[in-house]
Amino acid sequence: xxxxxxxxxxxxxxxxxxxxxxxxxxxxxxxxxxxxxxxxxxxxxxxxxxxxxxxxxxxxxxxxxxxxxxxxxxxxxxxxxxxxxxxxxxxxxxxxxxxxxxxxxxxxxxxxxxxxxxxxxxxxxxxxxxxxxxxxxxxxxxxxxxxxxxxxxxxxxxxxxxxxxxxxxxxxxxxxxxxxxxxxxxxxxxxxxxxxxxxxxxxxxxxxxxxxxxxxxxxxxxxxxxxxxxxxxxxxxxxxxxxxxxxxxxxxxxxxxxxxxxxxxxxxxxxxxxxxxxxxxxxxxxxxxxxxxxxxxxxxxxxxxxxxxxx
Amino acid sequence: xxxxxxxxxxxxxxxxxxxxxxxxxxxxxxxxxxxxxxxxxxxxxxxxxxxxxxxxxxxxxxxxxxxxxxxxxxxxxxxxxxxxxxxxxxxxxxxxxxxxxxxxxxxxxxxxxxxxxxxxxxxxxxxxxxxxxxxxxxxxxxxxxxxxxxxxxxxxxxxxxxxxxxxxxxxxxxxxxxxxxxxxxxxxxxxxxxxxxxxxxxxxxxxxxxxxxxxxxxxxxxxxxxxxxxxxxxxxxxxxxxxxxxxxxxxxxxxxxxxxxxxxxxxxxxxxxxxxxxxxxxxxxxxxxxxxxxxxxxxxxxxxxxxxxxxxxxxxxxxxxxxxxxxx
Numbered sequence: 360x361x362x363x364x365x366x367x368x369x370x371x372x373x374x375x376x377x378x379x380x381x382x383x384x385x386x387x388x389x390x391x392x393x394x395x396x397x398x399x400x401x402x403x404x405x406x407x408x409x410x411x412x413x414x415x416x417x418x419x420x421x422x423x424x425x426x427x428x429x430x431x432x433x434x435x436x437x438x439x440x441x442x443x444x445x446x447x448x449x450x451x452x453x454x455x456x457x458x459x460x461x462x463x464x465x466x467x468x469x470x471x472x473x474x475x476x477x478x479x480x481x482x483x484x485x486x487x488x489x490x491x492x493x494x495x496x497x498x499x500x501x502x503x504x505x506x507x508x509x510x511x512x513x514x515x516x517x518x519x520x521x522x523x524x525x526x527x528x529x530x531x532x533x534x535x536x537x538x539x540x541x542x543x544x545x546x547x548x549x550x551x552x553x554x555x556x557x558x559x560x561x562x563x564x565x566x567x568x569x570x571x572x573x574x575x576x577x578x579x580x581x582x583x584x585x586x587x588x589x590x591x592x593x594x595x596x597x598x599x600x601x602x603x604x605x606x607x608x609x610x611x612x613x614x615x616x617x618x619x620x621x622x623x624x625x626x627x628x629x630x631x632x633x634x635x636x637x638x639x640x641x642x643x644x645x646x647x648x649x650x651x652x653x654x655x656x657x658x659x660x661x662x663x664x665x666x667x668x669x670x
Numbered sequence: 671x672x673x674x675x676x677x678x679x680x681x682x683x684x685x686x687x688x689x690x691x692x693x694x695x696x697x698x699x700x701x702x703x704x705x706x707x708x709x710x711x712x713x714x715x716x717x718x719x720x721x722x723x724x725x726x727x728x729x730x731x732x733x734x735x736x737x738x739x740x741x742x743x744x745x746x747x748x749x750x751x752x753x754x755x756x757x758x759x760x761x762x763x764x765x766x767x768x769x770x771x772x773x774x775x776x777x778x779x780x781x782x783x784x785x786x787x788x789x790x791x792x793x794x795x796x797x798x799x800x801x802x803x804x805x806x807x808x809x810x811x812x813x814x815x816x817x818x819x820x821x822x823x824x825x826x827x828x829x830x831x832x833x834x835x836x837x838x839x840x841x842x843x844x845x846x847x848x849x850x851x852x853x854x855x856x857x858x859x860x861x862x863x864x865x866x867x868x869x870x871x872x873x874x875x876x877x878x879x880x881x882x883x884x885x886x887x888x889x890x891x892x893x894x895x896x897x898x899x900x901x902x903x904x905x906x907x908x909x910x911x912x913x914x915x916x917x918x919x920x921x922x923x924x925x926x927x928x929x930x931x932x933x934x935x936x937x938x939x940x941x942x943x944x945x946x947x948x949x950x951x952x953x954x955x956x957x958x959x960x961x962x963x964x965x966x967x968x969x970x971x972x973x974x975x976x977x978x979x980x981x982x983x984x985x986x987x988x989x990x991x992x993x994x995x996x997x998x
C-alpha cells in the first residue's frame with residue numbers, strides 16, 4: 360500500500376512533466392525559451408480554465424459533456440452582438456451571461472428534472488451546438504471591435520499572457536475553495552455519498568446546481584478568450600473540446616466515481632497536456648499521433664492503481 | 671383487449687415514440703407527397719442504416735451499464751484498414767474486406783471490454799482513452815493520406831450500393847440487424863442475462879451471471895458492429911481518411927437516448943432504438959423539403975433528446991427509493 364501512496368497522482372504527473380521538459384528541450388533547441396513557452400500556454404489555458412470547475416463537478420459525482428457546445432453558443436451570441444455594434448465590455452458580458460445561463464439549464468435538468476447528468480448534458484450539448492448551427496449556418500462572424508482582441512491575444516506583463524494569468528489566479532482560487540473551505544469539503548462529501556450528505560443537512564441539489572452554473576460560466580469565459588484569440592466565430596468552434604477537457608480532469612486524478620481529486624492534479628494534468636501538444640508540434644509530429652499518447656496516458660493513469668490495488 | 675396501461679413501460683414508450691415518428695412522417699407526406707415515394711423512402715433508409723447498426727451495438731453496451739465513446743474512432747480505423755487492404759490486394763473481394771473490418775473492430779471492442787471487465791475501470795474513461803488511441807493510430811497506418819475511390823477496387827465500392835428489391839445492400843444490413851436484435855434480445859438466453867446484469871448486477875451475480883463478462887461481450891459485439899460499419903461507411907462514401915465519422919459517437923448515443931435506452935442500464939428495446947434512428951432520419955430528410963435549413967437538424971435532435979430523457983426521468987420517479995422521491 361505504501362507503493363500506492365508513493366505513486367500519488369500529483370507526484371506521478373510531476374515526474375511526467377519533468378520528463379517532458381527534459382525530453383523536449385533535448386530534442387529541440389527552441390523549446391526552453393521564455394517566448395516559446397509563453398506561446399505554448401495558449402495551447403491549454405482555455406481548456407484548463409474549464410477543467411477547474413468541471414473537476415469540482417466530477418468530484419461532486421456529476422459530469423458536463425456540453426462545455427464545448429456552450430463555447431459555441433456563447434461565441435455565436437458575442438458574434439451577433441458585435442455585428443449589432445455592441446462594444447467590448449458588452450461582448451464580455453454577453454459571453455459570460457450565455458455561459459452562465461446554459462450552465463443553469465444543465466443544473467435545472469439534473470436537479471429539478473432529475474435526469475442523469477451524462478444524459479442531460481449530451482442532450483444540451485446537441486441543443487446548444489445545434490442552436491449555434493441553426494443561427495449561423497455556414498456563415499462566419501468576425502466583425503469584432505479591435506479592442507476585443509485583448510482577452511485572447513493580450514499580455515499582462517512581459518511574456519505572461521492574460522489567459523495564463525487568469526488561469527493562474529483561478530487555479531489558486533479553486534484550490535483554496537476546494538481544499539480550504541467547508542463548501543469544498545461538502546463537495547467531496549456529496550460526491551462520496553450523496554444520501555449521507557443529505558442526512559448530514561447538506562442541500563445537495565443546491566450545490567450541484569451551483570456547480571453546473573459555475574461550469575457554464577467558465578465555458579463562457581473560455582468562449583470569450585477563444586473568440587478573442589481567433590477573432591472569428593464558426594458554429595464548429597471548439598469542436599471536440601468536451602472530451603479533451605474531461606480528459607484533463609481525469610488525467611489529473613479526479614475519480615469519475617466522485618469524491619476524489621485535487622486541483623493540484625488538474626493543474627499539473629493541464630500542463631502535461633499542453634506541453635505534450637506543443638512539444639510534439641515543435642517536433643513536427645501531427646496532433647493526431649499525439650492523441651495516441653494522451654489516450655494511453657489516460658488509461659494508464661487509472662489502470663495502474665487499479666492493477667496495484669488488485670494485487 | 672389490452673389497454674395502454676396494461677403494457678410494460680418499455681412497450682408504452684416504444685408506442686409513443688412510434689406514434690410520434692409516424693405523425694411526423696404523415697405530416698411531411700401530406701404536405702409533400704413525394705416524401706413517401708418508394709425511392710425517397712429507400713434513400714432515407716440508406717442514409718439511416720449505419721446509424722441504426724451503430725446504435726444497436728451501442729445499446730448492448732449501455733444495457734450492461736457501460737458506454738462506448740470509441741465507436742466512431744473504431745469505425746474510422748477499421749474502415750481505413752479495409753480500404754488499405756483493398757488497395758494493396760484488390761482481388762480479395764468484399765467478403766474478405768467485411769471480415770477484416772469486423773474482426774479488427776471486435777478486437778478493438780474486446781480491448782475496451784477487457785479493461786472494463788478485468789481491471790474494473792470506469793467505462794467512460796476507458797473508451798475516452800481508446801477513442802484517442804484508435805483515432806490516432808489511423809495516421810501512422812495510412813501515413814495521413816486519403817484512400818480515394820479510384821484506388822479502391824470496383825467491387826469494394828459497388829457492394830453497398832447494389833440493390834435488392836429496391837433497397838441498397840446497406841439498408842438490408844440494417845433491416846437484418848434490426849430483426850436479429852428484436853428477436854435475439856427477446857429469446858436468447860445470453861441477451862436476458864445482459865438485461866439482468868445491467869438491471870441489477872448484484873442479483874445477477876447471485877443467479878450465476880458474471881456482470882463483468884456480460885459487459886465484455888457487449889463491448890465485443892459493439893466493436894464488431896463498429897468495425898463492420900467502418901467498411902460500410904468507407905464503401906458508401908468511397909473515401910477513407912483520418913477524420914471520417916469524427917464525433918459520430920455522440921450522435922449514436924443520442925439515438926439510443928431518443929430510443930428510450932436508460933443510461934443506468936438494464937432497460938431499453940431494440941425496436942425503440944430503431945424507431946429513434948428512423949425519427950432522426952425522417953427529420954433529417956424532411957428538413958430540406960419543408961424549407962428549413964439543414965443546419966436546424968442538430969437543434970431539433972437536442973430538443974427531442976431532452977424531451978425524451980425528461981419524460982423517462984418522470985416515469986422512473988415511482989420506483990425511486992423513499993428518500994429520493996420525498997426530496998423532490
